[in-house]
Amino acid sequence: MLPLTGKVALVYSDEYLKYFLGKSHPLRPQRLKLTVELMREIGLLDHPDLVLVEPRMASLDELKLVHSDAYLQRVKEMDKLGRGYLDYGDTPAFRGMFEASSLIVGGSIKAAELIVSGRVLHSFNIGGGLHHAARDRAAGFCIFNDVAITARYLQKKHGFKRIMIIDIDCHHADGTQEVFYSDPSVLTVSFHEDGRFLYPGSGFIEEVGAGEGRGYSVNVPLPPYTFTEAYLYAYKEIVPPLVESYKPEIIIQQCGVDTHFRDPLTTEAV
Ligand SMILES: [Zn+2]
Incomplete structure (x- = not known):
């Protein structure tokens, strides 16, 4: 085992x-x-x-x-x-x-x-x-x-004091992001299919947080048919450096599996 x-x-x-x-x-x-x-x-x-x-x-x-x-x-x-x-x-x-x-x-x-x-x-x-x-x-x-x-x-x-939320669901974590948008004590990171192609239509790279929370919302919109290799490349380039610099006490990962290539609602095709 x-x-x-x-x-x-x-x-x-x-x-x-x-x-x-x-x-x-x-x-x-x-x-x-x-x-x-x-x-x-x-x-x-x-x-x-x-x-x-x-x-x-x-x-x-x-x-x-x-x-x-x-x-x-x-x-x-x-x-x-x-x-x-x-x-x-x-x-x-x-x-x-x-x-x-x-x-x-x-x-x-x-x-x-x-x-x-x-x-x-x-x-x-x-x-x-x-x-x-x-x-x-x-x-x-x-x-x-x-x-x-x-x-x-x-x-x-x-x-x-420092919680990191990593959301890998194919849809943007809009609700979670909204709750912590001005809050630097929670770093939100969302990997999702580009909002121009998929619900909820948000999660663009310009959405970085506001006020004290500026810089603590990270969005990685990916195009339809990103496939596995490019997806993993993006994840490995972005997540480990964020973890190293933010030093979260705990990581909460939202593990939506709808990036899967057979998911009927999405086209990220991982
Ligand atoms: Zn989803």
Whole structure:
């Protein structure tokens, strides 16, 4: 079995399947269950350095670390209604979405807690990465931004001063970037398909942060059909020097896998 550099936690529960946006919606929670089942089948879950951990529910106070009271109230109301959209047509409302989203946020917080407590060196919340959600709005299938909330949680609860967020999802991490745009204590880096070709249409190199946060938002828009070699070249040229100069205390990586060449919504073709 492959040696790991340290203990790894995988945060997962079948309850994640409740983040279900509808039968014909492209975001399919079933993928999480299938991935964990595949991991089990090939013996990964038996690795002595891997621990499987259940997520917990995020509290209202934790959600408020990023989201406004008015927005949280709106999600609650739309949850009761159970129909319509939270945005302009990408993110349908559904019954139970407040809890389903809170569990994903709690899963990311728990993943971070496991690292802070020293129980593991790496952790992976397989349901996380809802990076389009912003302070007062849902967007692009994302209701609560677990990535941003986890960073704020680490600052508030554990006094972290330098957090780095690396987002390799094929879509620009617009929600996460917006939360920390003026904040030098969180360095956001997003690799994504060029906004001229793909949702959400942002993430250009000129978006570098504002005020005290100027220089702490990094965007790497890549053209359609970048393919693997050029993608890795860009990553290796940009990420290691940033890590060396910023010296983050912790790195949160949003591991969206939709850069894959068979993804039906994107064309980065990695
Ligand atoms: Zn994406």
